[in-house]
Each structure stands twice: as structure tokens, then as C-alpha cells.
Amino acid sequence: MTSDTAQRATWRAWLGLAILTLPLLMAATDMTVLFLALPSIAADLTPGSTQLLWILHAGEFLTVGFALTMGRVAQRIGPRRLLVIGGSAYGLASLAAAHSPTPEILIAMRGLLGVAAATLLPSVMALLRGMFPVARQFSVAVAVTMSSFSAGMALGPPLGGFLLENFWWGSVFLVNVPVAALLLAGAPLLPSPRGDGAGRVDITSVLLSLGAIISVIFGLQEIADKQTSATGEPLWPYLLAVVVGLGFLVAFVRRQLRLADPLLDLRTFAAPAFTISLLAMLLMLLGMGGTDMLLAQYLQTVIGLSPGRAGLLLLAPALASAVGGMLAPVLNRWTRPAFTMAGGLLTAAGGAAVMVLLEGRAGAVALVAVAAVIALALGPLFTLSTNLVVGTAPKHQAGSAAALGDVSGGFGNALSLAFLGSLSAVVYRSALEGSVPAEASESAAEAARESIGGATAVAGNLPGEAGAELLEAARSAFGLGLQSAYGFGAVLLTLVAVLVAWLLRHASIDTADGEESPTEAVPDETAREPV
Known part of the structure; x- marks a missing residue:
């Protein structure tokens, strides 16, 4: 092994690190501004x-579907080339999303943004x-x-609030375009490792993974939505979609176990630090990922803040x-990752x-102060779990290992948005039942039960105290929905803390200079039967 002086990063590497923060900053900003833009998008489209x-x-x-x-x-074409392709696609899709004339086109552009985002991490x-x-x-x-x-998530709310108060909702997508351009301009400063030509992309595996994820998520989302709307529509088609998705999984x-060159090397899951870290990230985001959206809506619709002030x-x-x-590397010098992660999870559960x-x-x-305590407590979990996941894999599989972390985090966050959004909607509808004034028409009453935005619109058209009573009832019902989401998160985070503290108690990140991997790597074996 070469000396520390030979191995230590040069100024070019640190400059490259600054450039590599741009794609994650862009993706996070896009996520948080969308939370604030939802009311404006709903009103326009x-x-x-x-x-x-x-x-x-x-x-x-x-x-999630394309990350693997x-x-x-x-690994096949080289990470810098893939980053340039993904960054370019992200900028162009953002430009198209900003000018979407219908919900269907906006959904399609959001899908393209998702595929491009899969290239980044x-x-x-x-x-x-x-x-x-x-x-x-x-x-x-x-x-x-x-x-x-996280900095992108911090920048998103005030930037989104400013844009929404001064421009139309499409401006929240346009902010990605200059960031993507800056990333492309700085790309020549990054190293350009050549792809090894290995890692054949198995199209069948890609289609099976996409089918599994989309079928299961679609089925669960529609089941929750039909139960929320209480339309009496049969649920069996959506249950069938879930079953089909599990069949794809x-x-x-089975295909990954047979392939000589699988899309997902299942041997990586043999390392406890790898598997538990992925599971912890997924469950943590399942419990708390959707609460950001609900809190942003609560601040605007219940407390009555403007988008700009809510963003600030x-x-x-x-x-x-x-x-x-950023505290994770410091804390790692004093204690094992399991105790840092479990302590943060318990603190967040209390919050x-x-x-x-x-x-x-x-x-x-x-309320925002408590949300900040939760975020501070969970911050080290992202860094430590990513370190454990990427450090467990062989060096040439770092991209694939990071992709699995992206899958875990993205799947947990997506499930949280669907589950907590549906849970809060069920609670909202149940709490509002019977509170719609008789003066409201049947269609207006249904709009009020559908969402707090609908209730606000209906209340504005009702005479006298009827509108004020409906608005107060809707705000109270939405508050109960917020409580249900945070209550679920508190219970789940407590359970995850116990899981992490016990199963990762022996895991460590070796930060001694000269070590290539922070954890014991998965053996780099390729003995598989070709298909």
C-alpha cells in the first residue's frame, strides 16, 4: 500500500467534491419546493x-426503480459520463415540467426527472x-x-416561497436549469475513470424490478385512495396489482441468483452492516419522510402563513x-455507529x-423548532448508513452499492408520502364527516371532504357563520391528520432504534488513514452459472 502522502486527496479532488455537491443540492431543492407548490399546482391544473x-x-x-x-x-460506461448524461436530462426535464399545461404532462415530466435523478447518487x-x-x-x-x-432542502422552502409569491408555479422547476448548467461546466474538472465494459445491463431484470416497484406502490396507493374517498369502488383490481408486483419481485x-452478471448482487446482503443500514434508512424515512409535506401544508392552510413565511x-x-x-465523522471518533444512530432515532421519536x-x-x-430537533437527530443516520453501505462493497461496485442506498431511501420516502398522505387523508375525512353545513351542495360537500383546500374553497362560498364553522372544522380535522402521521413516526422510530442498537452493535467504521474501506468488504467473487 502506498504512503498516506501518496494516497491523500489533492486540491483537485476537493474542488471536485464541491462540484459533486451540485446534483444532490439540485435534487433536494426540487423536492422541497414541490411541497410548497402543490396548492398552486392544484389551483391551476x-x-x-x-x-x-x-x-x-x-x-x-x-x-427507486432505475437506481440499480x-x-x-x-460501472459500464464510467461514472463521470453517466453524471453528465443525467445532469443534462434533469435540466431539460425541469424546463419542460415548468411549462406543463395539464396534470398528465406534469406527471410525465416528473417521471423523467425521476429517471434522471437515478443517475446522480x-x-x-x-x-x-x-x-x-x-x-x-x-x-x-x-x-x-x-x-x-440537506442544504438543498434548506434552500428549497425560502426559494420556493419567494418564487411562488412573485412568479407562477412553474418557476420552482426552472431553478434546476442553471444548477444543471453549472454542473456540466464543472464536469471537466472531475476524474474520468473509464468504464470497464463489465456489468452488462440485463433488460429483463430492469423490467422485473420496475414492474415490482410500480405495481406494488400503485396498488397500495389506489387502495388507500379508494378507502379515503369511500366511493364503494371494488378494491380487488388494486389488490391484484400488489400480488402481481410481488410476483415480479x-x-x-430468482433471476439475480441465476445470472452470472446480475443487476443486483444479492451476496452484498450477507454483510449485516450493509443490510441493517439499508433497512434502517428505509424504515426511518417511512416514518418521517411524509411529515415534511404535511407540516408545510399545515403551516399554510391551518395556521395561515404565506408560502414565503412558511418557507423561511x-x-x-x-x-x-x-x-x-456533518457531525457524523466527529461522533464516529467517540462511539460506534450503532449507538450514534440509535440515539438519534430515539431523540427523533421523542420529538x-x-x-x-x-x-x-x-x-x-x-412546531418548526421541534421539527428542527428531529432533523438534527436524524442527520447522522444518513451519513453513517451511506458510509456503511458503500464501504461494505468492493471498490468497483461503489456505484451499485450507492444505488442500493438510493433505492432504500427513495423507496422509504415514496412509501411514506403515499402512506402518511393517505393516513392523514383518512383521518381528515373521518373527522370532518358530519361537519359540512346543510347549505353546501352535495358536490361542494364532497369537495370539502376531499381535502382542506377544497374545504377552504367551499367555505368561501357559504353564507354567514356556516363558512367559518366549516373552515374551523376542516382545520381541526387536518390537525388530527398531522397528529396521526407524527404518532406513527414516533412508534416506528423507537422500534428502529432498538433494531439498530442490537443488530449493528459490532459494526464500526475504521477511519484510520490508509484504509480503503470503512467496513469489512463483501468478497468479490464472480462464480455464477451463466444463463
């Missing part, structure tokens, strides 16, 4: 409730693994890149998450319980 959910998370589902594919493509992590061969520097680089994602796993307040949780992510108690009793500042 008038999508149905199901279409609104697809506008929100169609991109996330396709990011892009990890393999990065695998490319970034594959480049970082080669740019920072010293484990301690690699750990810092991971912390910086993951914190850039079984077929996908939501800056605090995102900044806290960035700070928490979620406090949110349940404070709803209706505290103002916007207090």
Missing part, C-alpha cells in the same frame, strides 16, 4: 387527488470512492455530499439536518411525540 399524489411522488418511484440500473451503467459515490482513497477523508466527503442534500430475485420557517429543520450530517402533543396548542415557531 385542477388535478384529482390521485393525480396530485402522482405529481408528488412519481419521480421518487422511478428513481444506473449503478450498473456507471451512484455516479457521485463512485467518483468519490476513487477521489478519496483514505477512509477518513472519504468519510468527510460522504458527510459533505449528504449534507449538501420473486421472479427478479422550514429553513430551520433543513439546516439542522445538514449540521447533523415526534412532542409534535403530537403541541398540535393545536402551539404556534408555528414552536
Whole structure:
């Protein structure tokens, strides 16, 4: 092994790190501005409730579906080339999304953004693994890149609030275009490792993985939506979609076990640090990912803040998450990852319980302050779990390992948006039942029960106290929905903390200079039967 001086990153590598923060910053900003833009999009394009959910998370589902594919493509054509292709596609799709005339076109553009986003994390992590061969520097680089994602989430709300108050909703997509252009301009400064030509992309595996993810998510989402709307429509077609998706999943796993060059190397799951880290990230995001959307809507529709002021307040949780992510390398010097992660999860669970108690009793500042504590506590989990996942894999599979982390996080977040959104909608509808004034027509009453935005519109057309009573009932019902989401998160995070503390108690990240991998790597074997 070469000396520390030979292995340490050069100034060009640190400059490259700054460039590699741009794609994650762009993706995170896009996510958070969309939360604030939903009311404006709903008012302009008038999508149905199901279409609104697809506008929100169609991109996330396709990011999850294509991440494994892009990890393999990065290995085949080289990570820098894939990053340039993905960054270009992201900028062009953002430009098209900004001018979408119908909900269907916007959903399609969100899907294209999701496919482009799938290229980003695998490319970034594959480049970082080669740019920072010293484990301690690699750990810092991971912390910086993951914190850039949190910084993007911090930038999104105030930027989105400003844009929505001064321009039309499409402007929130246009902000991606100059960032993508800056990424492309800086790409020549990045190293250009040549693809090894290995890692054949198996199209059948790609189709099976996409079919499994989309079928299961679509089925569960539609079941929740039909139960929420109480239309009496039969649920068996959507249950069938879930079953078909699970069948695709079984077929996908069996094919990976037979292929000599699989899309997903299932041997990586033999390492406990790898598997538990992925599971912890998925479950954490399942419990808390959708609460950001609900809190942003609560601040605007219940408390009555403008998009700009809500965005400024939501800056605090995102900044806290960035700070928490940067603390991970420091905390790792004093304790094992399991205890840092479990402690953060328990702190966040306590914060979620406090949110349940404070709803209706505290103002916007207090609620956002608690949300910031939750974000700070969960910040190290992203950095440490990414370190464990990428560090467990062989170096040439860093992109694929990062893709699996992207799948876990993206799948957890997408499921959270669908599940917590549906859960809060069920609670909202049940709480509002019987509170719609008799003066409202049947169609107006149904619109009020569909969403708090609909209730606000109906209340404005009702005479006298009837409108005020409906609005108050709708706000109270939405508050109960917010409580149900945070209550679910508090319980789930507590369970995940116990799981992590026990199953990862022996895992460690070796930050001694000169070590290539922070954890024991999965053996790099290729003995498989060709198909």
C-alpha cells in the first residue's frame, strides 16, 4: 500500500467534491419546493387527488426503480459520463415540467426527472470512492455530499416561497436549469475513470424490478385512495396489482441468483452492516419522510402563513439536518455507529411525540423548532448508513452499492408520502364527516371532504357563520391528520432504534488513514452459472 502522502486527496479532488455537491443540492431543492407548490399546482391544473399524489411522488418511484440500473451503467460506461448524461436530462426535464399545461404532462415530466435523478447518487459515490482513497477523508466527503442534500432542502422552502409569491408555479422547476448548467461546466474538472465494459445491463431484470416497484406502490396507493374517498369502488383490481408486483419481485430475485452478471448482487446482503443500514434508512424515512409535506401544508392552510413565511420557517429543520450530517465523522471518533444512530432515532421519536402533543396548542415557531430537533437527530443516520453501505462493497461496485442506498431511501420516502398522505387523508375525512353545513351542495360537500383546500374553497362560498364553522372544522380535522402521521413516526422510530442498537452493535467504521474501506468488504467473487 502506498504512503498516506501518496494516497491523500489533492486540491483537485476537493474542488471536485464541491462540484459533486451540485446534483444532490439540485435534487433536494426540487423536492422541497414541490411541497410548497402543490396548492398552486392544484389551483391551476385542477388535478384529482390521485393525480396530485402522482405529481408528488412519481419521480421518487422511478428513481427507486432505475437506481440499480444506473449503478450498473456507471460501472459500464464510467461514472463521470453517466453524471453528465443525467445532469443534462434533469435540466431539460425541469424546463419542460415548468411549462406543463395539464396534470398528465406534469406527471410525465416528473417521471423523467425521476429517471434522471437515478443517475446522480451512484455516479457521485463512485467518483468519490476513487477521489478519496483514505477512509477518513472519504468519510468527510460522504458527510459533505449528504449534507449538501440537506442544504438543498434548506434552500428549497425560502426559494420556493419567494418564487411562488412573485412568479407562477412553474418557476420552482426552472431553478434546476442553471444548477444543471453549472454542473456540466464543472464536469471537466472531475476524474474520468473509464468504464470497464463489465456489468452488462440485463433488460429483463430492469423490467422485473420496475414492474415490482410500480405495481406494488400503485396498488397500495389506489387502495388507500379508494378507502379515503369511500366511493364503494371494488378494491380487488388494486389488490391484484400488489400480488402481481410481488410476483415480479420473486421472479427478479430468482433471476439475480441465476445470472452470472446480475443487476443486483444479492451476496452484498450477507454483510449485516450493509443490510441493517439499508433497512434502517428505509424504515426511518417511512416514518418521517411524509411529515415534511404535511407540516408545510399545515403551516399554510391551518395556521395561515404565506408560502414565503412558511418557507423561511422550514429553513430551520433543513439546516439542522445538514449540521447533523456533518457531525457524523466527529461522533464516529467517540462511539460506534450503532449507538450514534440509535440515539438519534430515539431523540427523533421523542420529538415526534412532542409534535403530537403541541398540535393545536402551539404556534408555528414552536412546531418548526421541534421539527428542527428531529432533523438534527436524524442527520447522522444518513451519513453513517451511506458510509456503511458503500464501504461494505468492493471498490468497483461503489456505484451499485450507492444505488442500493438510493433505492432504500427513495423507496422509504415514496412509501411514506403515499402512506402518511393517505393516513392523514383518512383521518381528515373521518373527522370532518358530519361537519359540512346543510347549505353546501352535495358536490361542494364532497369537495370539502376531499381535502382542506377544497374545504377552504367551499367555505368561501357559504353564507354567514356556516363558512367559518366549516373552515374551523376542516382545520381541526387536518390537525388530527398531522397528529396521526407524527404518532406513527414516533412508534416506528423507537422500534428502529432498538433494531439498530442490537443488530449493528459490532459494526464500526475504521477511519484510520490508509484504509480503503470503512467496513469489512463483501468478497468479490464472480462464480455464477451463466444463463
